[in-house]
Amino acid sequence: MRAGIWGVVVVAAIVAAAAMWIHRPRAADESADGATYRAPRTADGKPDLNGIWQALNTANFDLQAHPARPALSLLPAPPRGGVPGLVRATPVALPDPAVRAFGAVGGVPAGEGVVVGDEIPYQPWALAKKQENGKDWLKRDPEIKCFMPGVPRATYLPYPFQILQGTDKIVLAYEFAGATRTIHMDKVGDSPSPTWMGWSRGHWDGDTLVVEVTDFNEDTWFDRAGDFHSDQLKVTERYTPQSPYHLTYEATIEDPKVFTRPWTIRMPLYRRVEPDKQLLEYKCVEFVEELMYGHLGVIDPATGQRNK
Amino acid sequence: MTKWSLLASAVVMAAVSISISMSLSAQQSATGSWTQPKTPWGDPDLQGVWRYEAAVPLERPAQFQGRASLTDEEVAQRQKVEEEQEAQRLAGNEGTAVGRGNLAQSPIRGNEYNSFWQDHGRPRQVFKQTSLVVDPEDGRIPYTPDAKKAEARAQARYGAGPYESFLDPDTGERCLTDGVTAMMWQGPNGGHNRIVQSPGYVTILHEEYLDRRVIPVDGRKASGIRQWFGNAVGKWEGNTFVVETTNFIDRTNYEWAQILTRPSETLRLTERYTRSGPDTMDYRITVEDPASFEKPWTAQIPIARLPNDTQIYEYACHEGNYAMTNLLAGGRADAAKRGK
Numbered sequence: 001m002r003a004g005i006w007g008v009v010v011v012a013a014i015v016a017a018a019a020m021w022i023h024r025p026r027a028a029d030e031s032a033d034g035a036t037y038r039a040p041r042t043a044d045g046k047p048d049l050n051g052i053w054q055a056l057n058t059a060n061f062d063l064q065a066h067p068a069r070p071a072l073s074l075l076p077a078p079p080r081g082g083v084p085g086l087v088r089a090t091p092v093a094l095p096d097p098a099v100r101a102f103g104a105v106g107g108v109p110a111g112e113g114v115v116v117g118d119e120i121p122y123q124p125w126a127l128a129k130k131q132e133n134g135k136d137w138l139k140r141d142p143e144i145k146c147f148m149p150g151v152p153r154a155t156y157l158p159y160p161f162q163i164l165q166g167t168d169k170i171v172l173a174y175e176f177a178g179a180t181r182t183i184h185m186d187k188v189g190d191s192p193s194p195t196w197m198g199w200s201r202g203h204w205d206g207d208t209l210v211v212e213v214t215d216f217n218e219d220t221w222f223d224r225a226g227d228f229h230s231d232q233l234k235v236t237e238r239y240t241p242q243s244p245y246h247l248t249y250e251a252t253i254e255d256p257k258v259f260t261r262p263w264t265i266r267m268p269l270y271r272r273v274e275p276d277k278q279l280l281e282y283k284c285v286e287f288v289e290e291l292m293y294g295h296l297g298v299i300d301p302a303t304g305q306r307n308k
Numbered sequence: 309m310t311k312w313s314l315l316a317s318a319v320v321m322a323a324v325s326i327s328i329s330m331s332l333s334a335q336q337s338a339t340g341s342w343t344q345p346k347t348p349w350g351d352p353d354l355q356g357v358w359r360y361e362a363a364v365p366l367e368r369p370a371q372f373q374g375r376a377s378l379t380d381e382e383v384a385q386r387q388k389v390e391e392e393q394e395a396q397r398l399a400g401n402e403g404t405a406v407g408r409g410n411l412a413q414s415p416i417r418g419n420e421y422n423s424f425w426q427d428h429g430r431p432r433q434v435f436k437q438t439s440l441v442v443d444p445e446d447g448r449i450p451y452t453p454d455a456k457k458a459e460a461r462a463q464a465r466y467g468a469g470p471y472e473s474f475l476d477p478d479t480g481e482r483c484l485t486d487g488v489t490a491m492m493w494q495g496p497n498g499g500h501n502r503i504v505q506s507p508g509y510v511t512i513l514h515e516e517y518l519d520r521r522v523i524p525v526d527g528r529k530a531s532g533i534r535q536w537f538g539n540a541v542g543k544w545e546g547n548t549f550v551v552e553t554t555n556f557i558d559r560t561n562y563e564w565a566q567i568l569t570r571p572s573e574t575l576r577l578t579e580r581y582t583r584s585g586p587d588t589m590d591y592r593i594t595v596e597d598p599a600s601f602e603k604p605w606t607a608q609i610p611i612a613r614l615p616n617d618t619q620i621y622e623y624a625c626h627e628g629n630y631a632m633t634n635l636l637a638g639g640r641a642d643a644a645k646r647g648k
């Protein structure tokens with residue numbers, strides 16, 4: 001019998017190892033469910049997600065798979081000049097003069113994308129608007145103006161955020177713009193008005209923190225490619241611990257005004273393990289005042305001269 | 309200091325006020341049997357939404373010179389006035405009826421906003437102390453002569469300008485912050501503070517300007533990175549949460565609604581949060597900064613815990629800062645009128 005029990009143990013170990021192999025983080029379409037990792041528990045027995053986390057991907061440039069390109073803002077295809085009939089190379093995708101000085105710093109790195117299936121199911125009018133948004137990125141992206149980033153974009157901006165688990169509220173503190181969300185784990189009334197960061201109600205599904213986010217305004221975007229939503233947006237987020245050092249973040253997006261069906265993004269988030277790492281200030285309102293208001297006063301502070 | 313562009317916010321706060329009025333100050337029910345609750349991991353539990361809503365001026369008014377406390381009769385008289393004024397506010401009356409004849413009459417700034425903008429929903433609480441400032445003994449903030457001039461200048465500019473560029477409005481009007489110093493007792497609109505505790509951290513979410521402090525309580529030292537809100541380090545002394553904040557960034561070059569809240573590199577804050585009952589907290593702050601004050605000063609501030617269903621709402625100040633473009637348009641029109 002002893003040998004029989006050991007046989008079961010060995011088989012179980014092989015199955016577990018195989019399961020871990022299967023569930024190694026690989027691609028954006030990997031399922032977050034069925035993970036074998038069990039998160040440590042807080043003093044009141046909840047999965048412990050406390051810590052500073054950060055995405056490490058190109059989702060904020062473009063949720064979908066994309067090749068590298070020279071800049072976020074490109075000139076429209078320039079006319080071919082020169083001597084008629086002469087075969088010459090033509091320029092493609094030159095940076096807009098407004099961002100040209102950034103050189104290689106201003107380029108867009110390629111990325112595999114984080115959308116499950118890679119398709120964002122826009123309604124036809126909405127796809128056209130997304131493409132316009134992308135072309136007019138420099139004027140339209142709310143990130144440029146230091147506006148609150150919305151959900152899920154706050155998660156994968158290139159800044160860390162901190163999960164702070166209180167006893168009946170969980171705070172998500174984002175570095176960018178000092179944006180904050182309070183996830184109500186207790187019963188809470190409805191949001192009295194639309195918001196930038198949504199109204200978040202959370203619950204635990206096993207080790208997974210599930211957050212239903214509603215009551216958005218229509219002013220935030222999903223990325224720098226112009227992906228957008230309406231005030232009918234509903235986001236269902238799932239934060240699933242996968243190891244002491246990473247978790248899987250999944251967000252399902254529903255918006256019947258803009259999309260033809262719900263769709264999902266998925267990505268790993270990594271723990272910032274530096275000793276005494278803390279969230280620092282990125283109070284960017286101060287950084288964008290000249291851009292937004294410099295030309296509106298009697299005096300432009302950048303030049304000290306009177307505005308025309 | 310605050311934004312008059314936040315209509316949605318105000319409507320929300322009016323709703324909050326009504327809900328607050330339904331469950332009047334529970335502090336009277338506090339009994340000697342109260343014991344400080346603990347978090348599941350054993351720290352004193354300060355969680356909830358707190359705000360200052362007492363009728364105590366920051367600095368001692370001249371009429372109470374030499375006196376730290378009101379008499380019982382004066383307390384009763386004040387209580388009556390506060391109740392009358394609250395009834396007037398709820399009736400939609402304004403001006404002297406609600407004690408806002410002019411700016412100087414108010415213990416808090418924000419007088420220039422009518423009742424619509426105020427968080428009140430219950431009468432302000434009356435305490436015996438004649439000023440929040442308890443040290444120095446005269447109850448006055450010991451400004452340096454230069455700082456006194458700067459404060460007089462700030463008062464004269466407030467609401468009057470000139471507004472020639474975005475640097476001319478104060479930091480609040482620019483949607484930056486009114487500073488961390490007065491966070492626990494300031495903000496007639498958006499003065500709520502939600503405290504959330506997690507192992508090793510105390511987080512304070514202040515409604516106005518979305519001000520946020522994530523305070524480590526794990527024995528670490530302050531980081532050397534200078535910030536608007538400095539670097540806060542917390543510890544527990546019995547049931548008292550003690551926070552030392554240093555390494556502030558220098559923003560004395562900006563306009564501030566009140567210069568006592570401006571950060572400089574020499575600013576040092578020491579705060580003590582002690583719950584005295586289920587719905588009351590004794591909050592003390594000691595402010596040291598040779599750039600503005602001749603010596604340290606301490607304020608003792610009674611703050612109140614609001615009902616459990618009180619929420620902090622999203623104060624989207626910068627996102628809706630129509631006031632800035634309007635102020636600057638006004639500045640241009642004014643310059644054109646004066647032929648400049």
